Amino acid sequence: xxxxxxxxxxxxxxxxxxxxxxxxxxxxxxxxxxxxxxxxxxxxxxxxxxxxxxxxxxxxxxxxxxxxxxxxxxxxxxxxxxxxxxxxxxxxxxxxxxxxxxxxxxxxxxxxxxxxxxxxxxxxxxxxxxxxxxxxxxxxxxxxxxxxxxxxxxxxxxxxxxxxxxxxxxxxxxxxxxxxxxxxxxxxxxxxxxxxxxxxxxxxxxxxxxxxxxxxxxxxxxxxxxxxxxxxxxxxxxxxxxxxxxxxxxxxxxxxxxxxxxxxxxxxxxxxxxxxxxxxxxxxxxxxxxxxxxxxxxxxxxxxxxxxxxxxxxxxxxxxxxxxxxxxxxxxxxxxxxxxxxxxxxxxxxxxxxxxxxxxxxxxxxxxxxxxxxxxxxxxxxxxxxxxxxxxxxxxxxxxxxxxxxxxxxxxxxxxxxxxxxxxxxxxxxxxxxxxxxxxxxxxxxxxxxxxxxxxxxxxxxxxxxxxxxxxxxxxxxxxxxxxxxxxxxxxxxxxxxxxxxxxxxxxxxxxxxxxxxxxxxxxxxxxxxxxxxxxxxxxxxxxxxxxxxxxxxxxxxxxxxxxxxxxxxxxxxxxxxxxxxxxxxxxxxxxxxxxxxxxxxxxxxxxxxxxxxxxxxxxxxxxxxxxxxxxxxxxxxxxxxxxxxxxxxxxxxxxxxxxxxxxxxxxxxxxxx
Amino acid sequence: xxxxxxxxxxxxxxxxxxxxxxxxxxxxxxxxxxxxxxxxxxxxxxxxxxxxxxxxxxxxxxxxxxxxxxxxxxxxxxxxxxxxxxxxxxxxxxxxxxxxxxxxxxxxxxxxxxxxxxxxxxxxxxxxxxxxxxxxxxxxxxxxxxxxxxxxxxxxxxxxxxxxxxxxxxxxxxxxxxxxxxxxxxxxxxxxxxxxxxxxxxxxxxxxxxxxxxxxxxxxxxxxxxxxxxxxxxxxxxxxxxxxxxxxxxxxxxxxxxxxxxxxxxxxxxxxxxxxxxxxxxxxxxxxxxxxxxxxxxxxxxxxxxxxxxxxxxxx
Numbered sequence: 001x002x003x004x005x006x007x008x009x010x011x012x013x014x015x016x017x018x019x020x021x022x023x024x025x026x027x028x029x030x031x032x033x034x035x036x037x038x039x040x041x042x043x044x045x046x047x048x049x050x051x052x053x054x055x056x057x058x059x060x061x062x063x064x065x066x067x068x069x070x071x072x073x074x075x076x077x078x079x080x081x082x083x084x085x086x087x088x089x090x091x092x093x094x095x096x097x098x099x100x101x102x103x104x105x106x107x108x109x110x111x112x113x114x115x116x117x118x119x120x121x122x123x124x125x126x127x128x129x130x131x132x133x134x135x136x137x138x139x140x141x142x143x144x145x146x147x148x149x150x151x152x153x154x155x156x157x158x159x160x161x162x163x164x165x166x167x168x169x170x171x172x173x174x175x176x177x178x179x180x181x182x183x184x185x186x187x188x189x190x191x192x193x194x195x196x197x198x199x200x201x202x203x204x205x206x207x208x209x210x211x212x213x214x215x216x217x218x219x220x221x222x223x224x225x226x227x228x229x230x231x232x233x234x235x236x237x238x239x240x241x242x243x244x245x246x247x248x249x250x251x252x253x254x255x256x257x258x259x260x261x262x263x264x265x266x267x268x269x270x271x272x273x274x275x276x277x278x279x280x281x282x283x284x285x286x287x288x289x290x291x292x293x294x295x296x297x298x299x300x301x302x303x304x305x306x307x308x309x310x311x312x313x314x315x316x317x318x319x320x321x322x323x324x325x326x327x328x329x330x331x332x333x334x335x336x337x338x339x340x341x342x343x344x345x346x347x348x349x350x351x352x353x354x355x356x357x358x359x360x361x362x363x364x365x366x367x368x369x370x371x372x373x374x375x376x377x378x379x380x381x382x383x384x385x386x387x388x389x390x391x392x393x394x395x396x397x398x399x400x401x402x403x404x405x406x407x408x409x410x411x412x413x414x415x416x417x418x419x420x421x422x423x424x425x426x427x428x429x430x431x432x433x434x435x436x437x438x439x440x441x442x443x444x445x446x447x448x449x450x451x452x453x454x455x456x457x458x459x460x461x462x463x464x465x466x467x468x469x470x471x472x473x474x475x476x477x478x479x480x481x482x483x484x485x486x487x488x489x490x491x492x493x494x495x496x497x498x499x500x501x502x503x504x505x506x507x508x509x510x511x512x513x514x515x516x517x518x519x520x521x522x523x524x525x526x527x528x529x530x531x532x533x534x535x536x537x538x539x540x541x542x543x544x545x546x547x548x549x550x551x552x553x554x555x556x557x558x559x560x561x562x563x564x565x566x567x568x569x570x571x572x573x574x575x576x577x578x579x580x581x582x583x584x585x586x587x588x589x590x591x592x593x594x595x596x597x598x599x600x601x602x603x604x605x606x607x608x609x610x611x612x613x614x615x616x617x618x619x620x621x622x623x624x625x626x627x628x629x630x631x632x633x634x635x636x637x638x639x640x641x642x643x644x645x646x647x648x649x650x651x652x653x654x655x656x657x658x659x660x661x662x663x664x665x666x667x668x669x670x671x672x673x674x
Numbered sequence: 675x676x677x678x679x680x681x682x683x684x685x686x687x688x689x690x691x692x693x694x695x696x697x698x699x700x701x702x703x704x705x706x707x708x709x710x711x712x713x714x715x716x717x718x719x720x721x722x723x724x725x726x727x728x729x730x731x732x733x734x735x736x737x738x739x740x741x742x743x744x745x746x747x748x749x750x751x752x753x754x755x756x757x758x759x760x761x762x763x764x765x766x767x768x769x770x771x772x773x774x775x776x777x778x779x780x781x782x783x784x785x786x787x788x789x790x791x792x793x794x795x796x797x798x799x800x801x802x803x804x805x806x807x808x809x810x811x812x813x814x815x816x817x818x819x820x821x822x823x824x825x826x827x828x829x830x831x832x833x834x835x836x837x838x839x840x841x842x843x844x845x846x847x848x849x850x851x852x853x854x855x856x857x858x859x860x861x862x863x864x865x866x867x868x869x870x871x872x873x874x875x876x877x878x879x880x881x882x883x884x885x886x887x888x889x890x891x892x893x894x895x896x897x898x899x900x901x902x903x904x905x906x907x908x909x910x911x912x913x914x915x916x917x918x919x920x921x922x923x924x925x926x927x928x929x930x931x932x933x934x935x936x937x938x939x940x941x942x943x944x945x946x947x948x949x950x951x952x953x954x955x956x957x958x959x960x961x962x963x964x965x966x967x968x969x970x971x972x973x974x975x976x977x978x979x980x981x982x983x984x985x986x987x988x989x990x
Contacts, residue, residue: 444816464796586801
């Protein structure tokens, strides 16, 4: 394309490429300054955050622009890199820029000396990762897509392995790599189908092809499988609760907040953009997988006893909910009900961006707690709100958003999703009419359970008494960490309080994907969020928040005015029992106990109960994912058995191998000569 | 937004604020009478609030700011809730700010804060209460949501004023789904308002209490606000149920006369509802905490079946 590199005026795409190049440069400088810890932390990461802000700005202005295309003369001969920046890419670039600005700032204060991989190398991997995810969303041919997709997988693999001296972390990294590559196989086959024997792997060509319903369905299932493995959909979720806790916290934040969304981006790109056919049962399948994933994720997150693992399962839940929204949108879209499809898609996208912010925030807070206390197990924390207010209060915002409570960001998405599920009477098939309300019921249950999880998460870490003496000495987050978390909190609050302004940004995307959006409605009603009509439903979080704050203020003043504000501080009462110790508080296991009991069939539990005669009575319960035993381990042993059989071929003697060649040659000759 | 709208909004708020303790008093009195006890006066809750507001607050020495803010926040949540539920009139300027789903969310927000506040001091009772409250909540919340969905499928609206307007003006029809939803709603409101089969508002017996153990450490004005918020919650819950199942008598927009009639009608409906609640409480025994999930699970399933009945019969 003529405008690139020797252009008269820069277009958005050039700016995005500039951002990518700058991130790569920062990474390279990092490798030069391999062990200069302070330089990497205080200079390189903040510059990276500034570059993220630049990307956010570019993406904001590109959201309403016409699609831009370019061809980079890189890559293999005859296979140049095709780039395309449309509204869908712009939305995800916005997400990447917005979240990574906060996380990079946080990371500037996070990394400490002497932790596994040298800081310069982490800097390279980190920025290479950011550059590759930015490239994924602007890639416009399967070749470039796979190259940057794999770059993303590898750079993130190395980041997960940052503390590679710990065996569990190596195991987690291995599992991550394995699932990523099984997924990549699915993606490759999917692209193979999409190009429909034309041999042209550009996305433009794929958009021209009309696959038959049969091949289209296979491509759809492959896309769900391949990208679902990256996103953590059931049953390909197993890597997520292993890899997230293994990675350094800022990187867990990026993985959960951004990388999972990139997998969803790819799903959207293939299903709604590249595939030209839409069949109703695709939507049902996606919804069913999504809801199963969400329920599974939330039930498991309530019983976790390690903070990052809890958040990882909660990410699985959120990804499931987003997929349910996408599936519903696909279902509506297959029946040509555009405006409802637009609503469901808006809900899914809103959930994506809000999850990106609050989950990165929560992961950053676990990082701060981890640094301050050295503990990642919930059962050993407690009472940190008193030493670490700068971590506790932002975390509270994140936790409330994650619990889907009004007026925070998670609720807007949940509200839109429930609204779109309520609109279903009117689908042509009565079976679906029955199915969808049941799914709405499930969503309500999932949302309520996530509230349970978040009370557990926040309450056990930050409230109560210190469960360990060393916690009293825990220090608060440093200035960089505070700044990064403040940025993410701002994002959460803005998303929660001003949904109309945010939905206006999503409108071009939903319009492009399903042909309708909410722009008209949000433009007409400044403060009220009205999906269809005001008689039907409306929600105004800003007014909501304002009324609550006003009444708090008023009540406070009135109480002071009419009565008094006297207060005495004494030891806790606790029904008159004076000998309370921190051990009398509920433990993390205890808090999850009711859920363990109710959802018992979900878990694979091993309990060790003390008997009356034990000298050192101990109680231990481990909760495991039954899918390991039903799916992963049988698969692994099958692979092992097959490879043992194939291994019989390898005798280690040259004569045998020569004989194989000889036999092969003869067989080939026989085949050819016939 | 008309002046009458602003007036009816303020009237609704004040009615809720000052009628709510009366409702609690009424339920207590009915229950005491039914159980052959001598009953406290109807105004007892007001006297208690006044007494508590006068006292000096006593607070655990390591309680955080969250603990101090929570009562105000919960009270604020309940105030907003009472502002958006149509009690006297459907002409509420604040009502578009939050629909039924947001109301359920508002209850959840209050619940999360009371649980967090209970965990803050770090006593055994507090965290146990928090866990139990969240256990009740995570089952009751979706059930309540399903009750709302039953109504909103019939009225094609999740806005509470919209539901009342549609149902009140529509020809009298018996919806089978409402039967199921009504039973579910009764069960949920018993659980959510700490009533007998699930919780006992009278007892401080350690092993059975839920609501009381949450507010165990609070005293004076903070306790007063929490108690007031609890009676507001009962009031709002009752009005929510009345709005869905007995929407008649609530004034429409631009009807000042109907507004005058609405107050006695509301008082009558609440009195009957409160009496029925007392009857249920008297007739049932407190159940074990481990049975609560079954109880609420039944409520949830009933409401879902109600929703499906709606779809089956093609209502709406």
